C-alpha cells in the first residue's frame with residue numbers, strides 16, 4: 059500500500075472542497091499529511107453525505123405513504139466493493155475523478171484499496187446483492203437482513219497447487235459504509251424452558267445475546283432510492299460478569315463475550331452441503347429472530363395493528379437458512395401479540411415467501427430434533443402444532459401414508475430431524491424456483507407431494523443480474539460502444555439492447571466489439587502477468603470457467619477435455635489449432651476433498667502444459683487464486699467463451715452464465731438451469747449446447763448407467779483418463795488422482811464420461827466459429843442484444859407484482 063504523502067494543490071470545485079473538508083474534520087488529516095488511505099476514506103465520506111440525503115428522503119417517503127416494504131432475509135450478501143457502484147449510480151464518477159485528479163490522485167487506484175465485502179459463498183449471496191440494487195432501482199422500499207460476519211468468505215492461497223484457506227479481515231481498516239444503530243437492539247434467547255402462565259405460554263430462555271443493527275445504504279440506479287442493508291452483530295447482555303471476575307475466574311467472566319462473538323465470527327464456507335453444526339443453527343436463529351422482531355416492531359409502531367402485517371410487509375426467505383422465521387413469527391403473533399393460532403397462521407402465510415435454490419439432497423437443511431428442541435423449545439412446540447395442522451389437511455385431501463411421510467415437517471426415516479424446506483413451504487404463500495427448468499423439477503422431485511397438496515404455491519422467477527455492476531461498471535468500453543450504436547436507452551431498460559439486433563451483421567460494429575474485447579483481454583493479461591507472473595496472449599481465445607468448485611459443475615470435464623486437446627495438439631502439430639487460454643477460478647469448501655483435489659489437478663495440468671514447448675503457445679492453463687466479485691469484474695469482460703457445463707438437472711439457475719453473455723462471450727453449455735432460457739433468448743445458432751438433458755440423465759441413472767462401457771467406446775476419453783490416473787501430471791505422487799478418476803470408471807454420478815464426446819466435438823465447433831471472426835463477432839452481438847431479459851430489474855419486477863404485491 060502506498061504510503062507517500064500526495065502532493066498538495068488547490069481545491070478545484072465545490073465537491074473537491076468538500077472532500078478536503080472531510081479529510082480535515084472527519085479523517086483528521088490535512089492534505090500534506092494525508093496518505094492514499096486517508097484520501098480513500100475522505101472520498102467515501104464525502105460521497106456518503108450525498109447518499110445519506112437520498113437515504114433519509116427515501117425512508118421518509120415510505121413512512122409518509124405508509125407503503126408496503128419488502129424484507130429480504132438472507133444468510134449471505136456477496137456485495138463486493140461499493141465505491142464504484144455508489145459513484146456510478148449517484149452519477150458522481152466524473153466529479154469524483156476530477157476532484158481527485160486535482161490532488162494528483164487516481165480514482166481507480168483508490169478503488170483498489172476497498173476490500174471486497176464477501177459475506178457470501180457464491181451464487182445465492184451474489185443474487186441477494188443484485189436484488190438489493192434492483193429493489194432500490196425500481197424504487198421499492200426494501201430492507202435486506204443478514205449477518206455482519208467479521209470474517210466473510212476465506213481468502214484462497216494456492217501453495218504448491220493446493221488450496222490454503224486464510225481468514226479475510228475485511229474490517230481491519232474500519233468500514234466507512236456502515237452505520238451502527240444502537241437503538242435497534244433486540245434480545246435473542248436460546249435454550250431454557252417453556253412454562254404455562256394461565257392461558258398463555260412463556261418461554262424462559264437460558265441464554266441471551268443482544269442483536270444490534272448495522273446499516274449500509276444501497277443506492278439504486280440514478281440514486282432514485284436508497285434502501286437499507288441491515289446486518290446484525292452480537293454482543294453479550296452482560297459482557298463481563300463482575301462477580302466471576304472478582305472471584306478470580308477471569309476466563310469464565312468473558313465466556314458470554316466469546317459466545318456472542320462466535321455467532322457473527324465466520325460465514326460457513328460451504329455452498330452445497332448442509333453443515334449441520336449447532337453454531338450454524340444458532341446463527342440462523344440469531345439473525346432471523348432479530349429481523350422478524352425488527353419487522354414486527356416497525357409495523358406495530360407505525361400501523362398500530364399487528365393484524366395488517368401482510369398489507370405492509372412482505373418477507374422473502376432466501377433459501378431455507380432463515381426458515382425458522384415461520385416459527386418465530388408465529389411465536390410473536392401468538393405468545394406476544396395474543397392472536398389465535400389460526401389467525402396467526404393465516405397471517406404468517408400471507409406475509410412469507412420462500413425461494414428455493416437447490417435440489418441437491420445433501421444441501422437440503424434438516425436439524426436433529428433433540429438439538430432443535432434443546433436450542434428452541436418453544437419453536438419446536440409451534441412446529442409440532444403446524445405439522446399436525448398440515449398433516450390433518452393432507453389426510454383430508456386423501457394423501458397416502460408415503461405422501462404424508464414426505465410432507466411431514468419431521469423426517470422419521472432415521473434419527474428424527476426437522477425439515478427446514480418443508481417448514482418454509484407450508485409457512486409461505488409462494489414458493490419459487492430460480493429458473494424454469496429448476497421450478498419444474500421442484501414440482502416433480504423434492505416438493506412433489508407438497509405441490510399436490512398446495513398446487514397454487516410453486517412459481518418460477520428466473521434469476522437475473524444487475525446490468526449496472528455487470529455491464530456498465532465492469533465494462534465501460536463495451537458500454538460506451540453500445541451507447542454510440544443505439545443510444546442511452548438501454549441504461550434504463552436492458553430490453554432496449556435488442557436494438558443491437560439490427561446491427562448484428564454490421565462488420566464494422568463487429569470489429570469494434572472485438573477491439574473492446576481485445577483491450578479487456580490485454581488488461582486481464584497484464585494483471586495476471588503482474589500478480590502471477592504468467593504471460594497470456596490476448597489474441598488467443600480466452601475460455602473461462604469461474605465459479606465455486608463442485609463436482610456437479612464439472613470443472614473435471616473441462617480438465618479432461620483440456621488433457622485430450624493437449625494430446626491432440628502434440629500428436630498433430632501440423633493442424634491449424636485455435637490458440638486457447640483456459641482460465642479457471644473458484645473456491646472449494648474447506649471440507650470438500652474432491653473439490654480441493656480438482657484445484658490441485660488444475661494446477662498440475664497447468665504446470666505441465668505451460669512448460670511444454672511442443673504446444674508452442676497454442677494452449678495455456680491458468681488457475682487464478684482467490685476468485686471473488688472483484689476478480690469476476692476483471693475476468694468476465696475479457697472472456698470469449700463461457701463454460702456452463704453442469705450435469706443437466708443439477709444447477710438450479712446459474713447467474714455467471716448471464717453475466718458472460720451480457721459482456722459478449724459465447725456460451726458452451728448443457729441444457730441446465732437458466733442456460734435453457736439463455737438459449738431461447740439468443741437463438742440456437744448463437745450458443746453451443748451439448749450433452750444429455752435432465753430427463754436423459756435421470757433415465758441413464760435409472761437404467762443402470764455403465765461408465766466403463768462409455769469409456770471403452772471413446773479412445774480420446776480413455777487416454778485422457780489414463781494419463782491423469784497414471785500420474786502423467788503428478789510425477790511427484792503418481793497415485794494422487796487414482797481415486798478421483800476411479801470414481802468416473804466406477805459410478806460417474808456427474809456423467810463426465812457420458813457427456814465427454816459431445817463436449818469435445820462441440821469445442822471443435824467453437825474452434826470453427828472462432829476461425830470465422832466475422833461470424834464470431836456477429837454471435838457476440840446477438841448475445842449482448844438478447845440477454846437484456848436477464849436483468850435483475852426484470853426478476854425483481856416479477857417478484858414485486860406476483861409475490862409481494864408491491865408495484
Ligand code: 26Q
Nearest residue numbers: 181182328329332333415492709710711712713
Ligand atoms: C446450508 C447449511 C449449512 C451450511 C451451508 C449451507 C448452504 C450455504 C450456501 C447451502 C447452500 C448455499 C448456497 C447455495 C447457492 O449458492 N445456490 C446457487 O444459487 C444461485 C442463485 O439462485 C443459483 O444461480 C445457483 O444455480 C445455485 O447453485
